[in-house]
Amino acid sequence: MRVTYDKAEANKLISEVGAAPEMLVQILNAFVENFSYISEEAVRHIAQELNLSRADVHGVVSFYHDHRTEPAGKRLIKICQAESCQAMGSKALTAHAVESLGVGLHETSEDGEVTLEAVYCLGNCACSPAIMIDGRVYGRVDAKRLDDLVAAARN
């Protein structure tokens, strides 16, 4: 799934967000949104553009959960693991997802189809448990609904 680093696209993202050190978190967010992860090349490139050391950039990348350093699968599924969802069966739902998708939490399937991640609260707590598929939140998700949503996302 590793794609060639598109330096022109990267430069565009950096200039759109603003090539300043205080925009580093926002730039990294934009990279994750566009490339699904932050590669070693991206770290080098951003450091150069912002006049920071690679260690500076790496320190920020390694701090934030969103700043993935491996490419995500085609479908990104996040399941809430926080208290409100726990109270409505998120642990069993997660176990079902791991079983049915054949990937563990924070893993990508070998065929690159799907990445499964934990998330701590999607703010949909009145209709727990909640999941997010490719940036979209779904509420009151049981095993059947999860299967249906995953199947729909794959098509």
Next chain:
Amino acid sequence: MGNPTMVFVPRETTAVSLGADEVADRIQSIATGVGAAITLVRNGSWGMCWLEPLVEVDVDGERFAYGPVSVGDVDDLFKAGFLKGGEHTLKLGNAADIPYLKNQDRWTFRRCGLTDPISIDDYRANGGFDGFLAATKMGTVGILEEVKKSGLRGRGGAGFPTGIKWQTVADVPADQKYIACNADEGDSGTFSDRMLMEGDPFCLIEGMMIAGLAVGANRGYVYLRSEYPLTRGIFGDALQAAKDAGWLGENIQDSGFDFEIDLHIGAGSYVCGEETAMLESLEGKAGIVRYKPPLPAFEGLFDNPTVVNNVITLASVPDILVAGGDIYAALGVDRSRGTLAFQLAGNIRHGGLVEKAFGLTLRELIEDFGGGTASGREIRAVQVGGPLGAYFPENLLDTPLDYEAFIELDGIIGHGGVVVFDDRVDMAAQARFAMEFCAIESCGKCTPCRIGSVRGVEVIDRIVADENRDANFELLRELCDTLEEGSLCAMGGMTPFPVRSAVKYFREDFTRPPGAEN
């Protein structure tokens, strides 16, 4: 044919998570097909989440609600003549008359659900920007006076008096000051910041403008968590609409006041909800907490004096200036004045947002508004105030919701999140999770939080496995003391709250034979 019929379908996250977009599309397509003239408004949510997607129809000025509507119900609603308020099993009457809503004290959320969130005209027609216009005439002293009089305290969780914080920043001489709004709403069981920003975003913008006027700041930042993508879109649109209409930018409405707001997005870190970690993140760095002092009021964003306030705190201010601080302060009890937007979550039948004056009991909130558990089973534990809040057993539900009453019970009200668990919960597992969460989310700067949380998980595992149980209970107690007293911020400092309360009120979950089920 008269004017097109107004149909409201929320664009808010919870409604959308249950199919509101599909419902809206279906309504539009059938209306087009049958030649019915409608104007579809994507409003905010009233906060009655269990009724979402809640569709409303304006019939001669009265708004009839139908819900929960699934996409499969739409054809049937048209057949029932819902555009004229026709009878249907999903008809709920006027939304404002539903007891859940009617029995609230809506202040900060009074427009949420009512209006089109990104329409400046709608906002103005419902009293929007009146607070700002009043503020331009009151000046710093007048604004601070009203905010102090209101008794408003920080709604993010810490409960610090807002007027005093603003006064401090106002008194510091500096060329550049900032208003930094904390919208990193990471506590499980909370969603009021999100609902306000999705349902009435101009209200937050107005609150920030007033804060800017009060302290002499012309620049604001909103730090919004990345888990809220819809909020980002709606709030971004609102910022643009405010700029286009001259409510942000230079010389706003000829007041001579300039104000700009930038929206920054977080990156999945819970600790960035701590104010100094948030400031670091706004500066583009890792969200590692700062030592205090200096307080952000003196040296905040880019070392300049900064007001850091939660979304709800700021959004409560415009109407305080319109109505007067004393009107707001007339609500509530003791030192908890005004209203709080409580959020009912977890295993709850009628989950949603309930804005009430302080002083009602937890039981009234959970039973009268929430209708008990979703599962219909007994309530066993209630966590109030997010992952750093205490767990309460059923027999403490008559505690009044007021900051000091909760502190007395070694708990917090925090940001107003209430998560209900039924009798199947394993409280030793919840205590273990509190430590585990702290280990995952610790910024790593101080040892008690970084290491103590990892040790906490291990000690709880040993207790549950019946290894030297008594000695390990004692070790856990000491560990909690170390975390509380030695941590730099609330992450490590308050993780003991859920842990200790679980041990205190639900000890039997820690002491059953290893492997035995609850």
